[in-house]
Amino acid sequence: MTGLRLYDTMAGAVRDFVPLRPGHASIYLCGATVQGLPHIGHVRSGVAFDVLRRWLTANGYDVAFIRNVTDIDDKILNKAADAGRPWWEWAATYERAFTAAYEALGVLPPSAEPRATGHITQMVELIERMIERGHAYAGGGDVYFDVLSLPEYGKLSGHRIDDVHQGEGVATGKRDPRDFTLWKSAKPGEPSWPTPWGPGRPGWHTECVAMCEAYLGAEFDIHAGGMDLVFPHHENEIAQAEAAGDGFARYWLHNGWVTMGGEKMSKSLGNVLAIPAVLQRVRAAELRYYLGSAHYRSMLEFSENALTDAAKAYTGIEDFLHRVRNRVGAVGIGTWTDKFAAALDDDLSVPIALAEVHTARAEGNRALDAGDHDGAMAAAESIRAMMGILGCDPLDERWESRDETSAALAAVDVLVHWALAGRAEAREKRDWAAADAIRDRLKEAGIEVTDTADGPQWSLTEAEHGLSERTDGKKN
Numbered sequence: 001m002t003g004l005r006l007y008d009t010m011a012g013a014v015r016d017f018v019p020l021r022p023g024h025a026s027i028y029l030c031g032a033t034v035q036g037l038p039h040i041g042h043v044r045s046g047v048a049f050d051v052l053r054r055w056l057t058a059n060g061y062d063v064a065f066i067r068n069v070t071d072i073d074d075k076i077l078n079k080a081a082d083a084g085r086p087w088w089e090w091a092a093t094y095e096r097a098f099t100a101a102y103e104a105l106g107v108l109p110p111s112a113e114p115r116a117t118g119h120i121t122q123m124v125e126l127i128e129r130m131i132e133r134g135h136a137y138a139g140g141g142d143v144y145f146d147v148l149s150l151p152e153y154g155k156l157s158g159h160r161i162d163d164v165h166q167g168e169g170v171a172t173g174k175r176d177p178r179d180f181t182l183w184k185s186a187k188p189g190e191p192s193w194p195t196p197w198g199p200g201r202p203g204w205h206t207e208c209v210a211m212c213e214a215y216l217g218a219e220f221d222i223h224a225g226g227m228d229l230v231f232p233h234h235e236n237e238i239a240q241a242e243a244a245g246d247g248f249a250r251y252w253l254h255n256g257w258v259t260m261g262g263e264k265m266s267k268s269l270g271n272v273l274a275i276p277a278v279l280q281r282v283r284a285a286e287l288r289y290y291l292g293s294a295h296y297r298s299m300l301e302f303s304e305n306a307l308t309d310a311a312k313a314y315t316g317i318e319d320f321l322h323r324v325r326n327r328v329g330a331v332g333i334g335t336w337t338d339k340f341a342a343a344l345d346d347d348l349s350v351p352i353a354l355a356e357v358h359t360a361r362a363e364g365n366r367a368l369d370a371g372d373h374d375g376a377m378a379a380a381e382s383i384r385a386m387m388g389i390l391g392c393d394p395l396d397e398r399w400e401s402r403d404e405t406s407a408a409l410a411a412v413d414v415l416v417h418w419a420l421a422g423r424a425e426a427r428e429k430r431d432w433a434a435a436d437a438i439r440d441r442l443k444e445a446g447i448e449v450t451d452t453a454d455g456p457q458w459s460l461t462e463a464e465h466g467l468s469e470r471t472d473g474k475k476n
Helices: 040-058 072-085 087-104 116-132 206-218 227-243 286-295 304-327 338-345 349-371 373-390 404-428 432-444
Strands: 005-008 013-016 022-029 062-067 138-140 144-146 181-186 198-202 219-226 248-255 259-262 446-453 455-462
Touching: 005 286, 022 206, 040 062, 040 087, 040 206, 040 248, 040 259, 040 286, 062 144, 062 206, 087 248, 087 259, 087 404, 116 138, 116 206, 116 227, 138 227, 144 206, 144 227, 181 206, 181 227, 181 286, 198 206, 198 338, 206 219, 206 248, 219 227, 227 248, 259 349, 259 432, 286 304, 286 349, 304 373, 338 349, 338 373, 404 432, 404 455, 432 446
Parallel strands: 022 062, 022 219, 219 248
Antiparallel strands: 005 013, 138 144, 144 181, 181 198, 446 455
16 A cells, blocks of 8 residues: 555645555554543544544555553542542443444444553653653652753644643642643542652653553554644653654644534533434434544534434435345445545545545446446445445444334434424414423423523433433434
C-alpha cells in the first residue's frame, strides 16, 4: 500500500504514510476517561479510526491497535465520591458501558486495551528518566515537568510559550506556572501508590505516554484522538517522550467534534446524547453510518433530521442488497472501486467514498430493473466490499436482521410523534387538561416527555442494556 496520505497535525499538512516497519502499522488511540455514560461525541473517534484500521488491514498491513482506558482521574474520583461509591467500582461500571457502546457500533476490539492503573510501574520509570535528564523535578511529594527545559515545547499545538496555561490549580511546589503535573501526592480518601517521591497517583498526561511505549515501543506510527486533546494532553505527551529521549509518534491524527448548536457535545453543556438513548430511535448500523459519514477531521453537527437522513441512506443501500439477494441469489463480497480506494487513500475521505457506494447502488438498481442480473450482482458485491471497509455492510451477520426490538422502537417512534402532535394541538387551543392527559398516558406507557426551549423531548424511562441516564430524546 503506497497511496495512503494522512493529515498530520504536527506537520499541518497531508503526508504520505510511510510506516516505521514495512507491512506493519502501529496505532495508539486515546480512549475513554470512564467517568460516565458514553455519548455519541465520545465514540466518534472510535468509529473514525476503526475505518483507518480496517483500510490498513484490507491493504495487507499487520495492525497493532491500542486503545487505553483512563480509570484514575480527578473527575472519576469526584463523581464517585459524590455518589458515595468506591472509585474503582465507578470506573469499572462505565468502562463496561463504553465497551458495550463500541461493540454495539461494530468497532473492532483493540489489540490491547490497557488501563492506567495497571501501568504505574512504567509511569514511575518514565518520570525517573525525565528527572535524570533534567526535565522534571519533585516538590512536596508532587513531580512536575519543567516546560522551559524543552525549547520545542508547543510544536504540536502552535502555542507560544508565553501563552501556555495548563488549566491546573495553583500548586506551591511549581517553579513555573506553565509546568504540568506528572505525579500527584496522596490526599486523604484517594487511592495512592508508593514511589520514590512518596505515595500518590499519576497525572493524566503521564499515563498515556507510559502505555503507548509499553505496547508500541519508544517510536511508533500513529497517535490518534479528538482535536480537543491537541493541547494540553498530546502536547504534554510529546514533551515527556522527547524529554525521556524517545521518538514517540510519527503521525498525529485528530478527529473533529460532534456539536449541537455549534458547541462541542459535553456533559458540562448539558447537551449529551447517550448511546442507549440514540439506539432507541435508530438501529446501531444506522448510527454507525451517521457517525462515520462526515470526514473525520470535520465537525459533525448533530440534528434529528441529519440522523434520520443517514438512517434512510443506509436503509436504501440495505434494501438494494436485499432486492438483489431475493431476485438473483446470495451476494458475496467483491472488490471496491478505484474511486472508493482513491477517496480513502486521500486522508480517509469517507464522504467521497460513500458517494461511490451510492453511485454503485443507483447503477445496480437500474441494472436490476432492466433485468441485467450480472450487472446488479456485480454492483451489490462491490457495495458489500466498500461498506465492509466502512464497518457497516448491511449483509454482515452482525447487522443482518431487523430484530423485533428495532421494529418495536420504530413503531413507538411513529406513535409518540402522533401523540406529541396531538398534545401540541391541545396546547395551542389552551386545552391544558387534554394536553396533560396525553402526557400522563405516555408516562403510563414508560415514555417520559420533557418540554424544552427546542420543543418536547422524549425518552424511554428504562434504557436498554441497563444504562439508564436522562438523555436528550428530542423528536422533530
